[in-house]
Amino acid sequence: MVCTAGPAASGALSVMRETLGMTMEMFIHDETPTDEVDRREKVLSGLADSVRDLVDATIRSTVPDDELAAVRAEVAALAARLRRQQLPGPAGVHYNSEGRSWNWGNAVVGLGNAVAPPVEIVHDAFGSAYAEMTLGAAYEGPPGMVHGGVSALMLDQIMGETASGFKRLTMTGTLTLRYRRPLPLGPVRMDARIAGEEGRKITVEARIGVPGEDTAVEATGLFLIPRWASVDETEQGWSRSAEG
Numbered sequence: 001m002v003c004t005a006g007p008a009a010s011g012a013l014s015v016m017r018e019t020l021g022m023t024m025e026m027f028i029h030d031e032t033p034t035d036e037v038d039r040r041e042k043v044l045s046g047l048a049d050s051v052r053d054l055v056d057a058t059i060r061s062t063v064p065d066d067e068l069a070a071v072r073a074e075v076a077a078l079a080a081r082l083r084r085q086q087l088p089g090p091a092g093v094h095y096n097s098e099g100r101s102w103n104w105g106n107a108v109v110g111l112g113n114a115v116a117p118p119v120e121i122v123h124d125a126f127g128s129a130y131a132e133m134t135l136g137a138a139y140e141g142p143p144g145m146v147h148g149g150v151s152a153l154m155l156d157q158i159m160g161e162t163a164s165g166f167k168r169l170t171m172t173g174t175l176t177l178r179y180r181r182p183l184p185l186g187p188v189r190m191d192a193r194i195a196g197e198e199g200r201k202i203t204v205e206a207r208i209g210v211p212g213e214d215t216a217v218e219a220t221g222l223f224l225i226p227r228w229a230s231v232d233e234t235e236q237g238w239s240r241s242a243e244g
């Protein structure tokens, strides 16, 4: 799933740029046609999937040292091929006038980011969302368990998207987590919902756990529409697409 910032978003985006300077320069108006974006995204996400597999294989491999060294040389050669043509910095968020946006570098949902777990967040029209994914060896904290920071990362993303609803800009103000029980690596599910709204403050509640079992981590977050991004402007400006 990819969030989209339609043409009307440019007002909110320009305020963000002026206010936050270089950081928000990462929102890039980019008139690449949607079909080209779709094509590139498919190829890039395929590569990210393979690199994710490489990460897992690296962690778990028991091949001899000389084989590890040989693989290292091949991986270095592949990285050099990719670096022949690359961006000067992070990928940022791009959007075109057709209402398509793409955020391939995002740490949780970036389709070009092999560090991101493969997550598709599903939103309904009523301020709630869920996601199911499998967290493997790359996300380990306690032995066999999901790292607590990874749970926080994943929850922050689904909660931020839920607060935003892709119709307004929100930022995490405060995130409170209660780790109730260890979360084993493997299939997990997250759920989030808006629990309350008051002016620029949106409270979101969420949980993550093994599907069908008791909650492992519960979260409450206060998400803020920044002072510099008025509700009217951001509500006009943000939209989302179903697919990405």
Ligand SMILES: CCCCCCCCCC(=O)SCCNC(=O)CCNC(=O)[C@H](O)C(C)(C)COP(=O)(O)OP(=O)(O)OC[C@H]1O[C@@H](n2cnc3c(N)ncnc32)[C@H](O)[C@@H]1OP(=O)(O)O
Residues within 6 Å of the ligand: 003, 156, 157, 158, 159, 160, 161, 164, 166, 167, 168, 170, 171, 172, 173, 174, 201, 222, 224, 225, 226, 227, 228, 238
């Ligand atoms: C569509 C795309 C979906 C994307 C999903 C992305 C998920 C990922 C989300 C993130 O990770 S965001 C990155 C992490 N968060 C940040 O970097 C936020 C950094 N902080 C800020 O930019 C500003 O502090 C912030 C925008 C949060 C607030 O600045 P404002 O200038 O708008 O707040 P202001 O000072 O006007 O305060 C408004 C009210 O909020 C309260 N407040 C401000 N900051 C707060 C805070 N951090 N926690 C709790 N309350 C806070 C403040 O006390 C006040 O309360 P009262 O109205 O009752 O007086």
